[in-house]
Every structure is written in structure tokens, then in C-alpha cells.
Amino acid sequence: MTTGLQVRNVSKNFGGLRVARDITLDLPAGARTALIGPNGAGKTTFANLIIGALEPTSGSIYLDGHDISKLPEATRVGAGIAKTFQITNLFRSLSVRDNVRLPILERERRTASFLRRYDGDSAVEEEVEKTLAEFQLLPLADHLVRNLAYGQQRLVELALTLSLKPRILILDEPAAGVPSSDSHLIIDAIKRLPADLSVLIIEHDMELVFEVANRIIVLVNGTILVEGTPQEISQDPKVRELYLGAGHG
Template identity: 70%
Template structure:
């Protein structure tokens, strides 16, 4: 059985407009893959096909060898495909700890115990503690989310997504809106993700991409132009001129 995520011949048409063209790629366990390309290249469409927001016109999506094509968004999350970032979706009046508790309770189908403490479900609080530690959020654990810096809120959202215990994590523009003084928090968090987790990073910040990705897929007009190592991407003249700019030349 194939481990990780595998996409074969994935296409999406809106009437006569084709926005995804015969996409074939794999995200093995532990992958750190970036998806780049200009605005309108089809990056968000691809993410939406993976998560079930959109249904493909043709092609297959396999998770550990099993098709997820007929699954709904929520079913895909439970199967192990989770997407985060781009737009934060947090309960701003709750603390960091309370925010992280919610997806764990949902995962365990214990939503009637939202405000219980460690004496109620000690294993749950242990898991929250570990997520706080892993993302360097422990000093902020009991602070309301609304008082956090934007980069810190992004880390909380990442913690919420990791609480779902995904097998495949899609980071949609993790650096979007994060001040340059806080972008290192995102880079460090990505580097600390579980080694066996497959990660797809959709990002315009090429400095971040080159820091965390060991493979880069270049998308243009809904099709894959190049799938290779960072060095292969840097060395490709067309990619360098069209997508990376002179700074990377």
C-alpha cells in the first residue's frame, strides 16, 4: 500500500474553463513540499480539491492507498487531510489553551466537556500541554487569543489543526499577513512539525519556502511546470524569470 498522499490525473473544469490540468504528484510520509506559482496559477483550487471543497472533473486522490474522492470535507479531516492558515479562525475571547482544547474534544466526540480541567480528562490536558510545548506557546497558554500578536495567532491555529492529528497538513500561505519581525515564528514551527507528517506549503514568501521545503512544485495555468528540488527550481530559467524574480537570479 502506498504511504502518504497520491494524486493522479486530477483535473477541474468550470464550464469551458480548465483550472486544474492533469495534476499528478505524491506527498510521501514526512514530505516537506512547497507549491508555488503566480496568482491565478490554481494553487488554491488544488488545495480545495484535496480537502473536498471542490469535486474534481476527473482524476483520483489517494490517502495511504485508499480513495478519498467521495468523502466530504469533514470526512477527509477525520481521514487525515487538514488545511490551515490564510485566514485565522479562532475564538478570540477564549485562551490559547481553551482554543486548543476544542478540536481535541471534537476529535474525541467529547464536546460536552469544553471547559473541563485536567482533573476531568488528564490525558486531554497532557495532549494540550504537549502541543503548547511543541509550538513554543506555553507562556501564552492562559492568555486570551485577542491579545496575541498576529504571528502568535497563526501558531495557535497551527496547534488547533495539529490537534486533529492529521496525516497530511496543508499550510495555505502561512506567512500571509505576518510581520517580517514575526515570520521566524512560522519557520520555526514548521521545522518542529512531526517528522512523519506530510506537509504541503502553499506560499508566496520564497525565503520561507527555501528554508523549510526539500521539494518544490511550480504550478502555472493549472498545470505542473516543474517538480523538483529547490536547487532545480532556482536553476530553471523560466521559473526564475516568471515566479522568483531577479532577486533569485
């Protein structure tokens, strides 16, 4: 059986507007693939097709050889597909620790116990502490999220998403809004992700892309212009003219 994510000839139309055109790509286990392109290229639309927020007009999406093209978003999350967002989607009035604990309880279908009165569980608390440590968040564990710097909030969001134990992770502009002085926090966190996790990174920050991706796909007007290694992409004249040389990123 083919493992990982496979996208085959996927297109998406909104009325007469075609925003994705016959996209085909593979995201095998352990992939670190970046999806780049100018604003309006269709990158976020494509990500929403993968997670099930949108349904393809044509084409198919497979997970481990099974067609998931028509499965709802919640079912895909349960199957192991997760996505972070351009704007942090956190519980700002809760602590960092509580934010990390909630998706673990949700994964174990125990969220109701948190809402009533959570008495603690050694296995859950051990996982919370391990996750906080992995993202170097232990010193901030009891801080309210709303009091954190934006780069720190992005780390919490990434930790929260990883608590769902996805197999396919889509990072939608993980460095968006993060000051350049803090961008190393995001880069380091991505480098520490589990080796067998498949990661698709949608990003304008080319420094981040070339630092963490081992394959880059360039999307223009909803279709793949070119794909290759970072070195191949950086030297491709079409990319330099249409994207890198145009001041995007």
C-alpha cells in the same frame, strides 16, 4: 500498499473555465513539499480538491491507495487530512489553551462536554500542555487570542490543527500577514513538525519555502510547470522568468 497521498491526473472545471489541469503528484510520509506559483495559478483550488471542499472534474486522489476523490471534507479530516487557512480561523474570545483544547475534545467526540461544563481530564490536559510547549505557547496559554500579535495567532492556528493529529497537513500561506520580523516563528514551527507528517506548503514567501521545503512544485495556469529540489528550482530558467524573476513572493 502505497502510503501517503497520491494525486493522479486531477482536473477541475468551473463551467468553461479549467482551473486545474491534469495534476499528478505524490506526498509520501515525511514530505516537505512547497507549491508555488503566481497569483491565480490555482494553488488554493488544488488544496481544496485535496481536502474535499471541491470535487475533481476528472482524475483521482488516493490516501494509502484508497480512492478518496468523492469523500466529503469531514470524512477526510477523520482520515487524517487537515488544512490551515490564509486567514486565521480561531475562537478569538477564548484563551489560547481553550483553542487548543477544543480540537482535542472534538477528536475524542467530547465537544459537548466543553460546551456544557468541562471538568477536566488528565489525559486531555496533558496533551494540551504538551502541544502548547511544542509551539512555545505556554507563556501565552491564558491570553485571549484576540489580544495576540498576528504571528502568534498563526502559531495557535497551527497548534490547533496539529491537535487533530493529521497525517497530511496543508499549510495555506502560513506566513501571510505575518510581519517579516516574526516570520522566523512560522519557519521554526514548521521545522518542529513531526518527522512522519506529510506537509504541503502553499506560499508566496520564497525565503520560507527555500528554508523548509525539500521539494518544490511550480504551478502556472492550473498545471505543473516544473518540480524539483530547491536548488533545481532556483536555477530553472523558466521559473526565474515566469515566477521568481517576476517579483512574485
